[in-house]
Amino acid sequence: MSNFWKSLMTVRCIHTCRTSLRETPNNLKGKSVSSQKWLVRQLKDPYVELAKQEKYRCRSAFKLLEINDRFNILIPGLVVVDCGAAPGSWTQVAVKHTNADGSISNKPKGIVFAIDRLPIYPIDGATVVGNMDFTTQLAQDTLRNLLNGKQVDLVMSDMAPNASGVKHMDHDNIIRLAYLALKFALHISKVNATFLAKLWDGGQSTQFEQDVGKFYKNIKIVRPAATRDDSSEKFVLAKGFKGLKTS
Structure with a gap:
Protein backbone atom coordinates (compact mmCIF):
# COMPACT_ATOMS: atom_id res chain seq x y z
CA MET A 1 0.00 0.00 0.00
CA SER A 2 1.39 3.42 -0.98
CA ASN A 3 1.99 6.18 1.54
CA PHE A 4 -0.82 8.23 -0.02
CA TRP A 5 -3.46 5.54 0.49
CA LYS A 6 -2.25 4.98 4.04
CA SER A 7 -2.74 8.72 4.58
CA LEU A 8 -6.20 8.54 3.03
CA MET A 9 -7.18 5.80 5.47
CA THR A 10 -5.95 8.06 8.28
CA VAL A 11 -8.08 10.89 6.86
CA ARG A 12 -11.18 8.71 6.95
CA CYS A 13 -10.44 7.77 10.55
CA ILE A 14 -9.99 11.42 11.54
CA HIS A 15 -13.21 12.34 9.70
CA THR A 16 -15.18 9.61 11.48
CA CYS A 17 -13.86 10.63 14.88
CA ARG A 18 -14.53 14.31 14.31
CA THR A 19 -18.00 13.69 12.98
CA SER A 20 -18.88 11.74 16.09
CA LEU A 21 -17.50 14.48 18.34
CA ARG A 22 -19.28 17.28 16.38
CA GLU A 23 -16.65 19.80 17.44
CA THR A 24 -17.26 23.51 16.91
CA PRO A 25 -14.76 26.36 17.32
CA ASN A 26 -14.94 28.30 20.57
CA ASN A 27 -13.27 31.45 19.25
CA LEU A 28 -15.92 32.80 16.86
CA LYS A 29 -16.92 35.86 18.88
CA GLY A 30 -16.29 39.11 17.04
CA LYS A 31 -15.44 37.44 13.74
CA SER A 32 -17.26 38.07 10.47
CA VAL A 33 -19.70 35.51 9.13
CA SER A 34 -17.26 34.49 6.38
CA SER A 35 -14.46 34.04 8.93
CA GLN A 36 -16.73 31.94 11.14
CA LYS A 37 -17.64 29.69 8.21
CA TRP A 38 -13.95 29.31 7.31
CA LEU A 39 -13.02 28.32 10.87
CA VAL A 40 -15.83 25.78 11.09
CA ARG A 41 -14.88 24.27 7.74
CA GLN A 42 -11.19 24.06 8.72
CA LEU A 43 -12.04 22.30 11.97
CA LYS A 44 -14.22 19.73 10.21
CA ASP A 45 -11.69 19.10 7.42
CA PRO A 46 -9.60 15.98 8.18
CA TYR A 47 -7.00 16.93 5.56
CA VAL A 48 -6.14 20.06 7.54
CA GLU A 49 -5.27 17.96 10.59
CA LEU A 50 -3.39 15.38 8.53
CA ALA A 51 -1.34 18.11 6.84
CA LYS A 52 -0.19 19.23 10.28
CA GLN A 53 0.70 15.66 11.23
CA GLU A 54 2.66 15.08 8.01
CA LYS A 55 4.30 18.54 8.26
CA TYR A 56 2.87 19.81 4.98
CA ARG A 57 2.20 23.52 4.82
CA CYS A 58 -1.27 23.13 3.36
CA ARG A 59 -3.93 20.45 2.77
Whole structure:
Protein backbone atom coordinates (compact mmCIF):
# COMPACT_ATOMS: atom_id res chain seq x y z
CA MET A 1 0.00 0.00 0.00
CA SER A 2 1.39 3.42 -0.98
CA ASN A 3 1.99 6.18 1.54
CA PHE A 4 -0.82 8.23 -0.02
CA TRP A 5 -3.46 5.54 0.49
CA LYS A 6 -2.25 4.98 4.04
CA SER A 7 -2.74 8.72 4.58
CA LEU A 8 -6.20 8.54 3.03
CA MET A 9 -7.18 5.80 5.47
CA THR A 10 -5.95 8.06 8.28
CA VAL A 11 -8.08 10.89 6.86
CA ARG A 12 -11.18 8.71 6.95
CA CYS A 13 -10.44 7.77 10.55
CA ILE A 14 -9.99 11.42 11.54
CA HIS A 15 -13.21 12.34 9.70
CA THR A 16 -15.18 9.61 11.48
CA CYS A 17 -13.86 10.63 14.88
CA ARG A 18 -14.53 14.31 14.31
CA THR A 19 -18.00 13.69 12.98
CA SER A 20 -18.88 11.74 16.09
CA LEU A 21 -17.50 14.48 18.34
CA ARG A 22 -19.28 17.28 16.38
CA GLU A 23 -16.65 19.80 17.44
CA THR A 24 -17.26 23.51 16.91
CA PRO A 25 -14.76 26.36 17.32
CA ASN A 26 -14.94 28.30 20.57
CA ASN A 27 -13.27 31.45 19.25
CA LEU A 28 -15.92 32.80 16.86
CA LYS A 29 -16.92 35.86 18.88
CA GLY A 30 -16.29 39.11 17.04
CA LYS A 31 -15.44 37.44 13.74
CA SER A 32 -17.26 38.07 10.47
CA VAL A 33 -19.70 35.51 9.13
CA SER A 34 -17.26 34.49 6.38
CA SER A 35 -14.46 34.04 8.93
CA GLN A 36 -16.73 31.94 11.14
CA LYS A 37 -17.64 29.69 8.21
CA TRP A 38 -13.95 29.31 7.31
CA LEU A 39 -13.02 28.32 10.87
CA VAL A 40 -15.83 25.78 11.09
CA ARG A 41 -14.88 24.27 7.74
CA GLN A 42 -11.19 24.06 8.72
CA LEU A 43 -12.04 22.30 11.97
CA LYS A 44 -14.22 19.73 10.21
CA ASP A 45 -11.69 19.10 7.42
CA PRO A 46 -9.60 15.98 8.18
CA TYR A 47 -7.00 16.93 5.56
CA VAL A 48 -6.14 20.06 7.54
CA GLU A 49 -5.27 17.96 10.59
CA LEU A 50 -3.39 15.38 8.53
CA ALA A 51 -1.34 18.11 6.84
CA LYS A 52 -0.19 19.23 10.28
CA GLN A 53 0.70 15.66 11.23
CA GLU A 54 2.66 15.08 8.01
CA LYS A 55 4.30 18.54 8.26
CA TYR A 56 2.87 19.81 4.98
CA ARG A 57 2.20 23.52 4.82
CA CYS A 58 -1.27 23.13 3.36
CA ARG A 59 -3.93 20.45 2.77
CA SER A 60 -3.45 20.81 -1.00
CA ALA A 61 -0.42 18.52 -0.67
CA PHE A 62 -2.82 15.57 -0.67
CA LYS A 63 -4.21 16.53 -4.06
CA LEU A 64 -0.77 16.27 -5.63
CA LEU A 65 0.06 13.15 -3.64
CA GLU A 66 -3.01 11.41 -5.04
CA ILE A 67 -2.32 12.56 -8.60
CA ASN A 68 1.23 11.30 -8.30
CA ASP A 69 0.14 8.02 -6.76
CA ARG A 70 -2.27 7.41 -9.64
CA PHE A 71 -0.18 8.70 -12.54
CA ASN A 72 3.46 8.61 -11.37
CA ILE A 73 4.38 12.12 -12.50
CA LEU A 74 7.11 12.67 -9.88
CA ILE A 75 10.16 10.41 -9.80
CA PRO A 76 13.76 10.95 -8.66
CA GLY A 77 15.88 13.09 -10.96
CA LEU A 78 13.13 15.19 -12.58
CA VAL A 79 13.28 18.95 -13.15
CA VAL A 80 10.06 20.54 -11.89
CA VAL A 81 8.63 24.07 -11.96
CA ASP A 82 5.83 24.82 -9.47
CA CYS A 83 3.80 27.90 -10.46
CA GLY A 84 1.68 29.54 -7.80
CA ALA A 85 3.53 27.59 -5.15
CA ALA A 86 2.75 29.46 -1.92
CA PRO A 87 2.65 28.39 0.82
CA GLY A 88 4.72 25.52 -0.56
CA SER A 89 2.95 22.20 0.01
CA TRP A 90 3.16 21.10 -3.64
CA THR A 91 6.83 22.07 -3.62
CA GLN A 92 7.38 19.93 -0.52
CA VAL A 93 5.81 16.95 -2.29
CA ALA A 94 7.86 17.58 -5.44
CA VAL A 95 11.12 17.83 -3.49
CA LYS A 96 10.45 14.57 -1.67
CA HIS A 97 9.45 12.55 -4.73
CA THR A 98 12.12 13.88 -7.09
CA ASN A 99 14.82 13.52 -4.42
CA ALA A 100 15.70 17.18 -4.89
CA ASP A 101 16.93 17.30 -1.30
CA GLY A 102 19.25 14.34 -1.89
CA SER A 103 17.71 12.39 0.96
CA ILE A 104 17.86 9.10 -1.00
CA SER A 105 21.54 8.43 -1.62
CA ASN A 106 21.14 5.80 -4.34
CA LYS A 107 18.64 7.74 -6.47
CA PRO A 108 19.20 10.61 -8.95
CA LYS A 109 18.72 14.07 -7.52
CA GLY A 110 15.96 16.22 -8.95
CA ILE A 111 15.66 19.99 -9.26
CA VAL A 112 12.60 21.93 -8.10
CA PHE A 113 11.78 25.60 -8.67
CA ALA A 114 8.87 27.30 -6.91
CA ILE A 115 7.43 30.73 -7.69
CA ASP A 116 4.57 32.82 -6.32
CA ARG A 117 3.65 36.47 -5.97
CA LEU A 118 3.29 35.82 -2.24
CA PRO A 119 6.24 35.18 0.07
CA ILE A 120 7.38 31.54 0.33
CA TYR A 121 9.43 30.44 3.29
CA PRO A 122 12.53 28.46 2.24
CA ILE A 123 12.09 24.77 1.48
CA ASP A 124 15.12 22.49 1.69
CA GLY A 125 15.89 21.12 -1.75
CA ALA A 126 13.95 23.76 -3.70
CA THR A 127 14.90 27.05 -5.31
CA VAL A 128 12.20 29.42 -4.12
CA VAL A 129 11.22 32.66 -5.86
CA GLY A 130 8.74 34.51 -3.67
CA ASN A 131 7.17 37.94 -4.07
CA MET A 132 7.24 37.59 -7.86
CA ASP A 133 4.16 37.34 -10.07
CA PHE A 134 4.49 34.44 -12.52
CA THR A 135 2.28 36.25 -15.03
CA THR A 136 4.93 38.93 -15.63
CA GLN A 137 7.70 38.65 -18.18
CA LEU A 138 10.25 39.43 -15.46
CA ALA A 139 9.17 36.40 -13.44
CA GLN A 140 9.30 34.05 -16.39
CA ASP A 141 12.69 35.39 -17.47
CA THR A 142 13.90 34.86 -13.90
CA LEU A 143 12.84 31.21 -14.05
CA ARG A 144 14.56 30.74 -17.41
CA ASN A 145 17.77 32.20 -16.01
CA LEU A 146 17.58 29.86 -13.02
CA LEU A 147 17.05 26.90 -15.33
CA ASN A 148 20.27 27.89 -17.10
CA GLY A 149 19.44 25.96 -20.24
CA LYS A 150 17.92 22.93 -18.51
CA GLN A 151 14.69 21.60 -19.97
CA VAL A 152 11.83 20.77 -17.63
CA ASP A 153 10.14 17.43 -17.01
CA LEU A 154 7.05 18.80 -15.26
CA VAL A 155 5.38 22.20 -15.10
CA MET A 156 2.59 22.25 -12.53
CA SER A 157 0.26 25.13 -11.79
CA ASP A 158 -1.94 25.41 -8.74
CA MET A 159 -2.46 29.08 -9.55
CA ALA A 160 -5.90 30.56 -8.94
CA PRO A 161 -7.20 34.12 -8.82
CA ASN A 162 -8.72 35.62 -5.71
CA ALA A 163 -12.36 34.55 -5.98
CA SER A 164 -14.73 37.45 -6.61
CA GLY A 165 -17.89 35.40 -6.17
CA VAL A 166 -18.85 36.13 -9.78
CA LYS A 167 -18.60 32.67 -11.29
CA HIS A 168 -17.98 33.55 -14.95
CA MET A 169 -15.39 36.18 -14.01
CA ASP A 170 -13.52 33.81 -11.72
CA HIS A 171 -13.61 31.14 -14.42
CA ASP A 172 -12.23 33.53 -17.03
CA ASN A 173 -9.42 34.54 -14.68
CA ILE A 174 -8.30 31.01 -13.85
CA ILE A 175 -8.42 30.06 -17.53
CA ARG A 176 -6.13 32.98 -18.26
CA LEU A 177 -3.66 31.75 -15.64
CA ALA A 178 -3.81 28.21 -17.01
CA TYR A 179 -3.04 29.42 -20.54
CA LEU A 180 -0.07 31.44 -19.26
CA ALA A 181 1.29 28.34 -17.49
CA LEU A 182 0.73 26.27 -20.64
CA LYS A 183 2.50 28.76 -22.89
CA PHE A 184 5.45 28.84 -20.51
CA ALA A 185 5.56 25.05 -20.34
CA LEU A 186 5.60 24.70 -24.13
CA HIS A 187 8.80 26.72 -24.36
CA ILE A 188 10.79 25.16 -21.51
CA SER A 189 9.69 21.51 -21.48
CA LYS A 190 11.57 18.58 -22.91
CA VAL A 191 9.87 16.10 -25.23
CA ASN A 192 7.57 13.72 -23.30
CA ALA A 193 7.31 16.15 -20.39
CA THR A 194 4.19 16.54 -18.25
CA PHE A 195 1.91 19.51 -17.58
CA LEU A 196 -0.55 19.84 -14.69
CA ALA A 197 -2.90 22.80 -14.19
CA LYS A 198 -5.83 23.63 -11.94
CA LEU A 199 -9.14 24.80 -13.42
CA TRP A 200 -12.60 25.65 -12.19
CA ASP A 201 -15.51 24.29 -14.21
CA GLY A 202 -16.93 26.68 -16.78
CA GLY A 203 -17.58 27.35 -20.40
CA GLN A 204 -13.94 27.61 -21.48
CA SER A 205 -12.71 24.41 -19.84
CA THR A 206 -13.38 22.18 -22.83
CA GLN A 207 -11.57 24.53 -25.21
CA PHE A 208 -8.58 24.66 -22.88
CA GLU A 209 -8.47 20.88 -22.68
CA GLN A 210 -8.61 20.66 -26.47
CA ASP A 211 -5.80 23.19 -26.83
CA VAL A 212 -3.62 21.28 -24.39
CA GLY A 213 -4.32 18.14 -26.40
CA LYS A 214 -2.69 19.71 -29.44
CA PHE A 215 0.69 19.55 -27.70
CA TYR A 216 0.48 16.48 -25.44
CA LYS A 217 -0.25 12.84 -26.26
CA ASN A 218 -2.51 12.01 -23.29
CA ILE A 219 -4.96 14.23 -21.41
CA LYS A 220 -6.82 13.32 -18.22
CA ILE A 221 -9.18 15.32 -16.05
CA VAL A 222 -8.60 14.57 -12.37
CA ARG A 223 -10.61 15.50 -9.31
CA PRO A 224 -8.66 14.35 -6.23
CA ALA A 225 -10.36 13.11 -3.08
CA ALA A 226 -9.00 16.12 -1.15
CA THR A 227 -10.98 18.52 -3.35
CA ARG A 228 -13.82 19.87 -1.24
CA ASP A 229 -17.35 18.75 -2.14
CA ASP A 230 -18.55 22.31 -2.77
CA SER A 231 -15.65 23.13 -5.11
CA SER A 232 -15.76 23.11 -8.93
CA GLU A 233 -12.00 22.51 -8.97
CA LYS A 234 -10.43 19.98 -11.29
CA PHE A 235 -6.97 19.37 -12.71
CA VAL A 236 -5.90 18.95 -16.30
CA LEU A 237 -3.08 16.41 -16.46
CA ALA A 238 -1.24 16.24 -19.79
CA LYS A 239 1.51 13.69 -20.42
CA GLY A 240 3.80 13.14 -23.38
CA PHE A 241 4.75 16.60 -24.64
CA LYS A 242 5.16 16.36 -28.43
CA GLY A 243 7.64 19.23 -28.69
CA LEU A 244 7.39 22.39 -30.77
CA LYS A 245 8.19 22.51 -34.44
CA THR A 246 11.06 24.90 -35.02
CA SER A 247 10.81 25.21 -38.79
